[in-house]
Amino acid sequence: MANPSFAARSYRDDAVVLRTHKLGEADRIITLLTKHHGQVRAVAKGVRRTSSRFGARLEPFMVADLQLVAGRTLDIVTQAVAKGAYGSDIAADYGRFTVAAAMTETAEKLTDADTESGTAQYNLLVGALAALSRSDHPPELILDSYLLRALATGGWAPSFTDCARCGRPGPHTAFAAPVGGMVCSDCRPPGSPAPAPETVELLGALLTGNWGVADVSDPRHRRESAGLVASYLQWHLERAVKSLKHVERS
Numbered sequence: 001m002a003n004p005s006f007a008a009r010s011y012r013d014d015a016v017v018l019r020t021h022k023l024g025e026a027d028r029i030i031t032l033l034t035k036h037h038g039q040v041r042a043v044a045k046g047v048r049r050t051s052s053r054f055g056a057r058l059e060p061f062m063v064a065d066l067q068l069v070a071g072r073t074l075d076i077v078t079q080a081v082a083k084g085a086y087g088s089d090i091a092a093d094y095g096r097f098t099v100a101a102a103m104t105e106t107a108e109k110l111t112d113a114d115t116e117s118g119t120a121q122y123n124l125l126v127g128a129l130a131a132l133s134r135s136d137h138p139p140e141l142i143l144d145s146y147l148l149r150a151l152a153t154g155g156w157a158p159s160f161t162d163c164a165r166c167g168r169p170g171p172h173t174a175f176a177a178p179v180g181g182m183v184c185s186d187c188r189p190p191g192s193p194a195p196a197p198e199t200v201e202l203l204g205a206l207l208t209g210n211w212g213v214a215d216v217s218d219p220r221h222r223r224e225s226a227g228l229v230a231s232y233l234q235w236h237l238e239r240a241v242k243s244l245k246h247v248e249r250s
Helices: 004-008 087-091 094-111 118-134 139-153 197-208 219-237 242-246
Strands: 010-023 027-034 039-044 063-069 075-084 174-176 181-183
Touching: 010 039, 010 075, 010 094, 010 118, 027 094, 027 118, 075 118, 087 094, 087 118, 094 118, 094 139, 094 219, 094 242, 118 139, 139 197, 139 219, 197 219
Parallel strands: 039 075
Antiparallel strands: 010 027, 010 063, 027 039, 063 075, 174 181
């Protein structure tokens, strides 16, 4: 006869694997971003054994339909059915791997305390990983587009047209991460960088998903936009995303 308390604590959800680390001789602790339950930390028992039936479905960047049992500190994964096998394609290429690592680290930091935007963050991350695995666009552009959209979803939408402080219509010439994006001459903090107009256009395209503009952008504008995205990300997260330093830039 089934244990009623065990059944009552059981739940099912789609999840993307953000991170794993070893526990004991055969288990792993899995950090997940679920579609409906936010960020979850769970134990996957026996997945490091060669006979494990679902160990490969619980590798980083994989998307799976999971059966879990709620626990006091860690939940337990009891079943995993693959939904998006992106891990192998991403791991086969170093450039894509570093981009995916930066995306999942960002997702983990954005959702560790935010319970309201979990579903939107899940959908955004899964879409970005799918595009990365298919090589739909240059990996670094997928990354920067994801970072801008993830920040916007978390409540820090940047402005690349009107002044982020006073709302004066643009275009403007200065960028200020603490203020929220492009700023007019009156609102410009001292020392604010002045990106090229093409860089500002690229940033707007990455935020809105205008890939027709983004895909034909010049490498120097991509590098400049990447620096601005990184500074904006670090300012609003109030901590660095360590994986970003390993991302290869063209």
